[in-house]
Amino acid sequence: MKKKYLLLIIFLYLIPSLEGLTLKVRYADHPDFTRVVIESYTAFSYQIYTTPGKIDVVINGNFTFGIQRKKVHSRILKEFYWEKNGSNTIFKVILKKDRFTIDYFTLINPFRLVLDIKELSSPVIPELEGKGAGGISNLNRGIRYTKTIIIDPGHGGSDRGARGPSGLLEKNVTLAIAKELKSIIERNLPVRVVLTRTEDINISLEDRASIANNQKADMFISIHTNASYRKSAHGSETYFLSLHASDEETRRLAYFENNSDKLEDEIFPENAEDIKLILWDLAQTSYLKQSSQLAETIQNELNYLLGTTNRGIKQAPFKVLSNVAMPAVLIEVAFITNPEEEKKLSSVKFQRQVALAIFRGIINYLKSTEVK
Amino acid sequence: MKRKERILLISLFIIVCILIILIILSLKTEKIKVSREVTQTYFPNIEETTEKREVTIFFPSEEDSLLYPEAREIYLTPSLIQQAKQVILELIKGPENNHLPTLPPTTKLREIFITNDGTAYIDFSKEIYQQHPGGSEAEIISIYAIVNSLTYNFPQIKRVQILIEGLEKETLNGHIDLTKPFSPRFNLIASNKEP
Structure with a gap:
């Protein structure tokens, strides 16, 4: 590993010093994102920094671009320019909109750095936009079917969750963010919000799911803070359920997905309870698509808030999500094991920002589903 | 009579004391046995083969x-x-x-x-x-x-x-x-x- 890295560094150091290598840039608008591609004959290492309306691509090495500054005709891009900064070359992308998310990856032969930029629609939220008349009525169609939202503050009581290096406890942070989110939603939307716990008490994962199912809720949002063996681990992640895809279960699942309507009519009364139990066990499976959309709209907002650029939507077999019969996600707001993020998580201001970001995500999700 | 009664009482008392001590001791050794089982470390015996x-x-x-x-x-x-x-x-x-x-x-x-x-x-x-x-x-x-x-x-x-x-x-x-x-x-x- 190390050798490779060293070679790469030497390689990067030698080539550009011979002549400032020229990088090619191209871009294209796609239906829901805009792609910018930086192409090079040699691989380069880079870092990407975002601020509202601006992307800085710091390329390590002495490179040049064809033109100093270029106006761009695109839905979201405004212009490109670049400058030298010591041994780095900074390529700047100016956008027409402040709010966006970015996804990036590299391809080889030739080496290309690909940036996929997606505009974030700004939801109309009365609280955020002053008077904002008509905000709610615009949303009315979207929230017609949404009556109850469950917020699940992770851990609690003797289960304190993860612990930060200076002693911050996950159970306290999750409850604070959940309470803030509840009050923001209730101030802005005509829906009922139920917390699975409102104080520092133990609640089993099964009970959390039961509360949601018994309330016949339309959305389940579990709030956690992440922990890792990696000291540098940082950023938000939003999870939705992945099944334990054992072969047997996949077959069973396929059977139920294909036959669940028929099944309800065909079961004999004495077996009804068994079948229901099995369906309950797979409660989340029929909502996976909606759950993934909800995860994406929330994660986009959290990325924007934290300035993180990875996608951060992940799938794993979470116990608490598996029994929930509604769109459900689990948010790992930030890493409590990272000293910097621990500090942020302990501040009331940041907790409120996180709650607002999740709220924006919920609104965007509701808007996207209103067509149905 | 009184002396005999006293002697009887004292000997009874001593017997009871000895019994109690014995019971406590046996309980303690039992506890020790139990805790030994619990804290026993698990070293799976791996067969050392040449290959x-x-x-x-x-x-x-x-x-x-x-x-x-x-x-x-x-x-x-x-x-x-x-x-x-x-x-x-x-x-x-x-x-x-x-x-x-x-x-x-x-x-x-x-x-x-x-x-x-x-x-x-x-x-x-x-x-x-x-x-x-x-x-x-x-x-x-x-x-x-x-x-x-x-x-x-x-x-x-x-x-x-x-x-x-x-x-x-x-x-x-x-x-x-x-x-x-x-x-x-x-x-x-x-x-x-x-x-």
Whole structure:
């Protein structure tokens, strides 16, 4: 590993010093994102920094671009320019909109750095936009079917969750963010919000799911803070359920997905309870698509808030999500094991920002589903 | 009469005292026996064969949330369970290269069972969750380090279920469901990632 890295560094150091290598840039608008591609004959290492309306691509090495500054005709891009900064070359992308998310990856032969930029629609939220008349009525169609939202503050009581290096406890942070989110939603939307716990008490994962199912809720949002063996681990992640895809279960699942309507009519009364139990066990499976959309709209907002650029939507077999019969996600707001993020998580201001970001995500999700 | 009564009473008292002391002592020795059983360390006896084989086990790295391979040599025992035990013990022992541990080093491997249909049950001591940092990322990485390390090296093992102190446990620390067996997720291995 190390050798490779060293070679790469030497390689990067030698080539550009011979002549400032020229990088090619191209871009294209796609239906829901805009792609910018930086192409090079040699691989380069880079870092990407975002601020509202601006992307800085710091390329390590002495490179040049064809033109100093270029106006761009695109839905979201405004212009490109670049400058030298010591041994780095900074390529700047100016956008027409402040709010966006970015996804990036590299391809080889030739080496290309690909940036996929997606505009974030700004939801109309009365609280955020002053008077904002008509905000709610615009949303009315979207929230017609949404009556109850469950917020699940992770851990609690003797289960304190993860612990930060200076002693911050996950159970306290999750409850604070959940309470803030509840009050923001209730101030802005005509829906009922139920917390699975409102104080520092133990609640089993099964009970959390039961509360949601018994309330016949339309959305389940579990709030956690992440922990890792990696000291540098940082950023938000939003999870939705992945099944334990054992072969047997996949077959069973396929059977139920294909036959669940028929099944309800065909079961004999004495077996009804068994079948229901099995369906309950797979409660989340029929909502996976909606759950993934909800995860994406929330994660986009959290990325924007934290300035993180990875996608951060992940799938794993979470116990608490598996029994929930509604769109459900689990948010790992930030890493409590990272000293910097621990500090942020302990501040009331940041907790409120996180709650607002999740709220924006919920609104965007509701808007996207209103067509149905 | 009175003297005789007194002597009787005193001797009775002494007898009762001796009985009580005996009972207390026997209780204590029983307790000691019990606690010895509980704190007994689990050292799976691995047969030391002359032939060895190379295995690949997976550890997290500071770099990202993926798993990185490390090579180890284990005894090529005729028993698959013994080979699997050696892989898990290496995982508990921790990384040799620049990687990070993924299981608390105090964790003990209690037993491994493998069913005919290829499900391996790995029974750990309680330290696996008590000393664990918690959090989704750490849980996912710990679980799939175990699952991938076993399924990668032993094609006979198709899925892995984790037991703790001989029992099924809901989760390590409130996140990933341990009540069902895990299939491998090789997309969590760093080298399998697209360049």
